Amino acid sequence: MGREGSSGSIASESVVKKVLLSYFYVGIWIFLSFTVIVYNKYILDPKMYNWPYPISLTMIHMAFCSSLAVILVRVLRLVDLPSSPTMTRELYVSSVVPIGALYAFSLWFSNSAYIYLSVSFIQMLKALMPVAVYSISILFNKENFRSSTMANMLSISFGVAIAAYGEARFDAWGVLLQLGAVAFEATRLVLIQILLTSKGITLNPITTLYYVSPCxxxxxxxxxxxxxxxxxxxxxxxxxxxxxxxxxxxxAFALNLAVFLLVGKTSALTMNVAGVVKDWLLIAFSWSVIRDTVTFINLIGYGIAFLGVAYYNHIKLQGLKAKEAQKKTAPNDEEARNLIEEKESEDSGRKNESQV
Known part of the structure; x- marks a missing residue:
């Protein structure tokens, strides 16, 4: 009895520790993502630091990340730790180059949007990411069309449209830039699945920066x-x-490492859910500190989009749970199948004996 009690307390402590670590990783990612977004806005906004050169800023980030990634990869190789997967020239040209091109345009357009739009409205427009990813996945035959999922995507789009209608500082050029950034980023995410993941190649943030940043x-x-x-x-x-x-x-470099830490130790779905929390925090910060105008119609529109994104994440979670359950039951199903086959062979043998 004592042993059972001690093992139960150890298990509960392990669960608590795992939950606390997950919250810690989420907190680091939210803090760094929040910091990078606000910092970029501060540098690029004409009313703040007033350095409106988004391409130059993105190139500075890429040059810094490339240099640091090269140093880290070489250090890892010196101490005989795995640093990067095998990358042939053909694979680099066919897979990494298109992903790098899309990443470059995504960063360029998203940074450019900070010159024209408020932080809060940009976060509202980013709610369209699941819509873009789902639509492009259908285009590349990575997802099957489902009317229920498309209805959910339309509800998200409807909410963002309402938020755009209520935007006090609406700028058509800024909106086009941010929508372009969403489209490029969504295409990049789908191509990562098609060009790299399907070939069994996974890149952590250091190797991603090592290969993609120079590109x-x-x-x-x-x-x-x-x-x-x-x-x-x-x-x-x-x-x-x-x-x-x-x-x-x-x-910016630390944020890439935090993404790997969060996804590696929890899941991509956890990052999506944490992203919703981060968006609300940024909207609140934009309204209270930066003094951006957030209208009631803005909040209603984003609220509708938020519910759509939350439902989308819920469906994804249910799908992951179903897959996990299927993996757990698969060995039992295999065992049962083997037993049935053995029973059938025994029955067949007995039948043959009786006929003889």
């Missing part, structure tokens, strides 16, 4: 040379504040 940097070079370089060249007062841009880039 992003290359793809951003041309638009930067055409759009921003001429302006920066003619701006005599320009100087790079190493403290601001260094800490900003470090936060």
């Amino acid at each position: 992003c940097l290359v793809f951003l070079t041309l638009p930067w040379a055409i759009v921003e370089f001429p302006i920066l060249r003619n701006t005599s007062s320009f100087h790079l504040d190493f403290l601001v841009f260094g800490t900003n880039s470090l936060c």
Whole structure:
């Protein structure tokens, strides 16, 4: 009895520890994601730091992340720890390059949106991510069309449309940029499944940055040379504040590690749910600290979209639970099948004996 009680208390302590660690990982990710978003807004917004060069900012991030990732990968190799999967030139060109291109445009467009839109409204527009991912997955035959799921996607879109209608600082160009960023990011996520995951290749944040960041940097070079370089060249007062841009880039790099930590120790679904909490916190922060205008219609629209996203996450959770249950019952089903086959063979043998 004593042993059973002690084993039960150990099990409960283990569960509590696991739950607390999950909350800790979620807290780190929310904090870093929150920090990067607000920091980028501070740098790019003309009313704040007033450095409206989103391509340059993205390139600084990519250069910093590439350099740090190269150093970390080489250190891991020196101590004989697994640093990166085998990457052939053909695989890099066919898989990593398109993913890197999409990532470059996604970051460029999303950072550009901060110049024109409030933090709160950008988070409301980001609620369209499940809609974009589901639609593109259908396009690439990664998902089957279901009328119930599409109805849920339409409810999310309807909520975002209401939020856009009630936006006090609506800017059509900013909205197009953010919608473009959502479309590029959704396509990137689907292509990761098609081009990498289906081939059994998984990249952690360090190896992702090691392979993808230089690719992003290359793809951003041309638009930067055409759009921003001429302006920066003619701006005599320009100087790079190493403290601001260094800490900003470090936060961006830390966020990538936090994503790996959160997904690796919990699940991608946990990150989606945590993302909803982060969005509400950012909306509250945008309204109370940055003093962005958040209207009642904004909140009603985002509330509808939020319910749609919450229902989508609930369905995903039920699907994961069903898969786990199926995995657990699979060995039992196999055992039962073997027993039935043995019984049938025995019955067949007896029948043959009686006929003889």
